[in-house]
Amino acid sequence: MAIEQALLTWIHLTSAAIWVGGSLFIGAVLAPVLKTMSFSLEERLQIMIKVGRKFNKIAIPSLIILIATGIYNSSSYFSNYELLLLTSYGNWLTIKIILVTALIITYIVHVRIIRREVEEKIMSKQLTDKQIQTLRKKIIILGEVIVVLSVAILFIAALLNVGI
Helix, strand or coil, X not given: CHHHHHHHHHHHHHHHHHHHXXXXXXXXXXXXXXXXXXXXXXXXXXXXXXXHHHHHHHHHHHHHHHHHHHHHHCHHHHHCHHHHHHCHHHHHHHHHHXXXXXXXXXXXXXXXXXXXXXXXXXXXXXXXXXXXXXXXXXXXXXXXXXXXXXXXXXXXXXXXXXXX
């Protein structure tokens, strides 16, 4: 049983590394580097969308695995709701669940803003500079929220790991 739990924890942590690490890389490394290049705003946005689409191919499965393994690891708390309400661990787990829910909603909105039809308009240069600027601002804000939520969730996971 211990090896199965270790394997499940490893899968959970690997998925978290992919999700959070990739998100941090895009926001803290790629985006600032692109700003220093002589590409137009439209070209930078095109690159970010292409990178985002590629990242989503591993990020979405990682997020799904994170949620599934998290639910499995917490199943004893779901079968006895008093544990969620009356224990410190349960309270932190409830906060984590709320933050994960907020993360999922934010991510869905983020992906929805850059839906295929919008991406095609960007790629075919059908948007005005003002539209691109507005779109970029929304994407940046939502991306930052996703990163902050992801890091906060990791911190709560660390608290739960030590049994707080």
